[in-house]
Amino acid sequence: MSTSEDQIRELLDTYERSLNTSDADLAASCYTPDGIFMPTTLATVTGTDMTDGYRQIFEAIRLNVTFTIDELVVTGDDTAFALTRSDGTQTVLTTGDESAESNREIFLFRRTDADGWKIARYMFNKPA
Numbered sequence: 001m002s003t004s005e006d007q008i009r010e011l012l013d014t015y016e017r018s019l020n021t022s023d024a025d026l027a028a029s030c031y032t033p034d035g036i037f038m039p040t041t042l043a044t045v046t047g048t049d050m051t052d053g054y055r056q057i058f059e060a061i062r063l064n065v066t067f068t069i070d071e072l073v074v075t076g077d078d079t080a081f082a083l084t085r086s087d088g089t090q091t092v093l094t095t096g097d098e099s100a101e102s103n104r105e106i107f108l109f110r111r112t113d114a115d116g117w118k119i120a121r122y123m124f125n126k127p128a
Contacts, residue, residue, distance in 0.1 A: 004074045004080065004111070004117065005072055005074060007116060007117045008072060008074075008080055008082065008109055008117050009069065009072070011030060011109070011117050011118070011119070012067055012069065012082065012084070012107070014026065014030055015027065015030045015067075015119065016065065016066065016067050016086075018030065018054075019063045019065055020063060020064055020065065022058035022062060022063075023058075024051050024052075024054035024055040024057075024058055025051055027050070027051075027054040028050035028051040028054060030118060030119050031050055031118055031119045031120070031122075032110050032112070032115070032118040032119065032120045033047060033048075034046070034047050034120075035047065035050060035118065035119055035120055035121070035122075036120070036121045036122070037050065037053060037054075037122050037123075038121070038122065038123040038124075039057070039123075039124065040103075040124060040125045040126060042057070059093070060092070060093060060094075061090050061091060061092055061093060062090070062091040062093060063088065063089070063090055063091075063101060064088045064089045064090075064091075064101075065086045065087065065088035065089075065101055066086065066087060066088055067084050067085070067086045067105075068084060068085045068086070068087070069082055069083075069084050070083045070084060070085060071083040077111070078110055078111040078112070079108070079109065079110060079111075080108075080109040080111075080117070081106065081107060081108050081109065082105075082106070082107045082109070083104070083105070083106055084104070084105045084106075084107065085102070085103070085104050085105070085127075086101070086102065086103045086105060086124075087100075087101070087102050088100075088101050088102075089101055102126065102127060103124040103125065103126060103127070104124065104125060104126075104127050105122065105123070105124040106121075106122070106123050106124075107119055107121070107122050108120045108121040108122075
């Protein structure tokens with residue numbers, strides 16, 4: 001049986017794959033039903049709007065990023081958090097312009113008996 005940390009790492013790998021394949025359904029499946037996504041410079045996306053929120057992002061850009069986990073702490077039987085960094089490239093689909101993409105992130109996770117570990121809250125910003 002894998003540990004909670006292993007399961008969360010697998011979830012983050014799935015989330016990374018969803019970004020790199022522009023898969024809005026897969027990205028949304030990584031969240032709890034009441035999950036909240038707070039992207040820099042875009043509106044907050046919640047719950048049932050998650051798939052549409054990611055779809056809008058993926059209609060504008062293509063990502064090729066890799067996450068690095070700097071800290072992963074399981075704080076209880078059903079809660080955890082991670083501090084991560086992501087680095088790679090972003091391509092604007094309307095122009096084809098490619099640029100470096102780099103962020104720092106905080107993930108809050110919640111585990112349920114039905115769904116296992118999922119992202120409950122996610123926020124990112126650009127490093128200074």
